[in-house]
Amino acid sequence: MLWSGARADDRATATGQQDLRQRLAAWGIQFNLTYIGETFANPVGGVRNGAIYTGRLDVGTTIDLEKLVGWGGATFHANAFQIHGDGLSRSYVGNLMLVSGVEALPASRLYEFWVEQALLGGRLQVRVGQQPSDMEFIDSKYDDLFANSALGWPGITGIILPSGGPSPPLAVPGVRLKAQLTEKLVGYLAVFNGDAAPPGPGDPQLKNPHGILFRVQDPPWVIGQLRYNFELGTTALPGTIAAGAWYHFGSFDSQSLDAAGRSLADPLSSGEPARMRRNQGLFGVFEQLLMRSPLDPAKGAGLFIRTSVSPSDRNLISFYLDGGIQFSGFSAARPDDKFGVAATYARISRDVRRYDQDLQLFTGIATPVRDFEAVIEASYSFQVAPNVAVQPIVEYVMHPGGGAVDPSDPTQTRRIRDAIVFGVRTTAAF
Template sequence: MGRPPAVRRWLLALSCVAGGLPAIPSAFAQTVPDAGSTPAADDGLWGRDTLFGDLGGIRSRLGDAGVQLSLQETSEVLGNVTGGVHRGAIYEGATLATLSVDTGKLLGIDGGTINASAFQIHGRGLSATNLDNLNTVSGIEAPPSTRLFELWYEQSLLGGKAAIRIGQQAADQEFAVSQYGALFVNSGFGWPTLAAIDLPSGGPAYPLATPGIRVKAQPTDALTLLVGLYNGDPDDNGSGTSFRVDKGAFLIGEAQYAVNGDGDGLPGTYKLGAWYNSNRFADQRFDDNGLSLADPASDGVALLHRDDWGLYALADQMIYRVPGTKDQGLGLFARIMAAPGDRNEVDLFVNAGASYKGLLAGRPDDTAGLGVVYARIGARARDLDADVAAFSGSGRPIRSGETVLEATYQAQIAPWWTLQPDFQYVFSPGGHIPDPEDPSRPIGDAAVLGLRTTVTF
């Protein structure tokens, strides 16, 4: 008996990527090159840090002048073999180019860094195409575009104990970031799903950076404090060059505490944070007259609330280190974020998991991971669903929440190349929303298979 057409299409796409399409790191958090360093000596194709090596000495000469260039490409295929709105497979990719300048070396301004980065995003996302779910199955899924990402200047102060960064920035590059969660493909392990859904345009996070200012202070070796102030809605003209500052304010602050950073014990980092947005937010159930938005007598204009806010906590902790190694072993992570349910579709977000580097003998740089993501629909949004069912007399599903389980394995083929097979299972896509092809039933649970490959040029 032959395979179903959707499965055959998925296998064909998977084989194309396995055949050599290039890609980018698993967690889509930008790593700023160290402009003060010089590239290491070329150790041959399989030992060098980048595919193209030192380019005949060009990178070394630029590094000596304080200039670092980086180019990374991510390609992946993902397909849902069961569930979702439709079954099938997609290809998507994103290219990230970054320029970093040490102003001390190049311009004589000690302690300064200039950073510029841009994306070329291509393909189509599985969540938007086939699943309609909350926790986007890939952290690189975004509308196709060629766009400026970040463009900022940072100045180190007080002997490196403080720094200020000014310019176009994305908060997800520094705030609410989990070290061990960075392994995973699902976007919920990066910028929290709650913020991505509730904040205007998803907040200042991939692929939308926005003008802002960030202050960092490190009063002790263990304690780090971050505060960032950004434009309240990063929606732009599609090229990343609108540089708007007139859409309210988004303020986020975070305290980080590191334990055993000296290497003697098992390292860990614990973070507490809060965010605030000054824009107006629509009530999830009531109109401006106090009627349910589902009531036929409603004017359909949602009650507006002033401001929005959220709290979060995060923990990364290594619990076992392979003897004689620095970072091989088992690390655990957990993160929680909450926001008011009257003005937010998602009012609670949780993720957790485990990451093990060097699990297989002879593969010290490979990393395996198992994680879970949960996004809960707020009570007021659930009540609106019940109102819709009552007023329409239909048996429409009522939303509750969405859970995603992910198992992944990142194989380090070379310092510049990784391959990452991935499996996700999405429970109640969209939080148990109606299937558009049959509103009397919810979208079916989805099993997602994928392969991501990363190349640093």
């Protein structure tokens, strides 16, 4: 009887929560709460071996302002993170493309805070406020399964843009336009503040610890993209081709020369990199549903490929490529499970390699010449309850840090060792 009473109380609580959600939805108010907890370890390779736990609580709201206050076509959204735990890349592996996109310094921070206005019957949407870029630009719907940070926001932009660009855990103020140009063609254009943190040395996450600086005075970052939707074959398998470019109006450090044109590795150099005006990049995305699931035509096997290039003289990474395949709807017993395999490749720029070669010349030490970093990830998401997924993850990290010297090597001649990473991520959404 005690157990039956507990079950009745649980049902009453769930019913009350559902009624509250329905009343709020009638007013145009939605709340979301998602917790991601993950454990990763690198028993092989990296700077040293170890294990970590990382957690991120994401609390947010989306409000239909037309329902709530009569503001036609307007939507408000805000969310905040509470991040805790350590990061495997930061503390153990030493790689550029973080093992997990959740990895960040512990903090409680505001992330998004924006208003969007729909115009022209919804064909034009204007979003103003603090926002990220990774949800719409250089993005694929088939990369959402994977844990590695580069398989969300691409490894090149996440590494070379100030503060990593507008992506977790740092969003920035900006204005984004989204236009339905034709039935199949969508255009995106955004102007963001060019840095989430004040200039100067130090970790951007420490310089903007709570996400409330709302910086608007930095040189802007502009990004544009065209996305074309198509259908392939007699079964009309949906696919997308996207292409675009970005331009940053700030200044960037030369990767090999000082202001006098002398190699930064030269003992006679000032040690202060020459400042290069502006920065830019080109990118492309292809995604294609290869096969429909017999359980759900929206599911099946989906392929994605993304690539991007940027100048070598002012960037650590000059060429980036990733891709993968995701499977869903493959089991009648487990219709919401997903699994997939993906890989990333980030090439170290020519000028960085030139600096490493000059360092060998001037020091006489056979320090490694950095060349690339690559990651292979395999992941399976088990839907263990309607709102809970458990996800085993395996990553193989090649040339961590682009093949950088191992800081624990006294001879400074050995690269950081390739790492094998095992992890488990649990995601609960309410």
